[in-house]
Amino acid sequence: MDEAGFLAAYDPRDYPAVAVTVDVVALTIRDGRLSVLLVERGTSPFAGHRALPGGFVREETLEQAALRELAEETGLAGQVDASRAEGDLDRVHLEQLQTYGQPQRDPRMRVVSVAYLAFAPSLPEPTAGSDAARAFWVPVDEAKDLAFDHDEILADGLERARAKLEYTPLATAFTGPEFTIGELRQVYAAVWGEDLHAGNFHRKVLSVPGFVESTGATTARGGERGGPKAKLYRAGDARLLHPALLRPTREDRVR
Structure with a gap:
C-alpha cells in the first residue's frame, strides 16, 4: 500500500x-x-x-x-x-x-x-x-x-546539575557576567550542599585552563571591610574542565 x-x-x-x-x-x-x-x-x-x-x-x-x-x-x-x-x-x-x-x-x-x-x-x-x-x-x-x-525527575535533575559542575563550566550560568572566585565558590557550595575550603577552591579554579579569565577589574563586594578588593572574572572559553573539580568525598569531609 x-x-x-x-x-x-x-x-x-x-x-x-x-x-x-x-x-x-x-x-x-x-x-x-x-x-x-x-x-x-x-x-x-x-x-x-x-x-x-x-x-x-x-x-x-x-x-x-x-x-x-x-x-x-x-x-x-x-x-x-x-x-x-x-x-x-x-x-x-x-x-x-x-x-x-x-x-x-x-x-x-x-x-x-x-x-x-x-x-x-x-x-x-x-x-x-x-x-x-x-x-x-x-x-x-x-x-x-x-x-x-516529579520527585524522580527532580532527583535526576539535581544529580545532573551536581555532576556537570564537576567537569563543565556550568557554574558560571548561576553567576552574573562578572564574578569573584568567592561568588563562584558559593555556587558550588549551594549546588553540592557542601562547604568548600576557600583557598583550595581558589587554586583549583585558577589551575583549570579556560575556566575563568580575569577582567582586570576588582570589587569590594563580599570582601572584608578595609581588606583588599577581590578580582573580577568572567567565564572563559573552556567547554570541559580538565582537571575536573570533583565533589568532596566522604574521606575529604572527615579530614
Whole structure:
C-alpha cells in the first residue's frame, strides 16, 4: 500500500492515545540556597499538589515548549521567541534531561514527558500560569511529595546539575557576567550542599585552563571591610574542565 492509500485507510481510533508533555527542573540560587521552581496545581489530576512546571506540547518544538512553560511560570510570557528566550531568560542554560514514560505516570491517559533542566543566575518572583494556582521558589531539600513522578525527575535533575559542575563550566550560568572566585565558590557550595575550603577552591579554579579569565577589574563586594578588593572574572572559553573539580568525598569531609 502506498502512502496515499495508507492515509486514506488510517483510523486513529485503531491506536492508543498518547500525549507528549514537557516538565522543567528550573534551578537558581536564592539567599544562598539552591532552589527549584514549583507550581501548585489548580486543576485535576493532583489539584492542590506541588509539581514541576510543565504542560502539553503544542505546535512547537520540545525546547520551545519548555521555554514557553518556564516563561509563563516566571511571569515572562511573551518574551520567548520562536527559537530562544529573550530578556531575563536570555542567560538561561537549557538542556534536555531525560524522557519519562511509565504507563501509569498520568491518570488521564498515556503521557510521555520530556524533562528539561534549566539554570539561571536570577529569575523574578514567579507568577502562576495556565493550570497552576500559584508558583514559588522552594529550596531543593524542601521540595518533596510532588505530583506525578516529579520527585524522580527532580532527583535526576539535581544529580545532573551536581555532576556537570564537576567537569563543565556550568557554574558560571548561576553567576552574573562578572564574578569573584568567592561568588563562584558559593555556587558550588549551594549546588553540592557542601562547604568548600576557600583557598583550595581558589587554586583549583585558577589551575583549570579556560575556566575563568580575569577582567582586570576588582570589587569590594563580599570582601572584608578595609581588606583588599577581590578580582573580577568572567567565564572563559573552556567547554570541559580538565582537571575536573570533583565533589568532596566522604574521606575529604572527615579530614
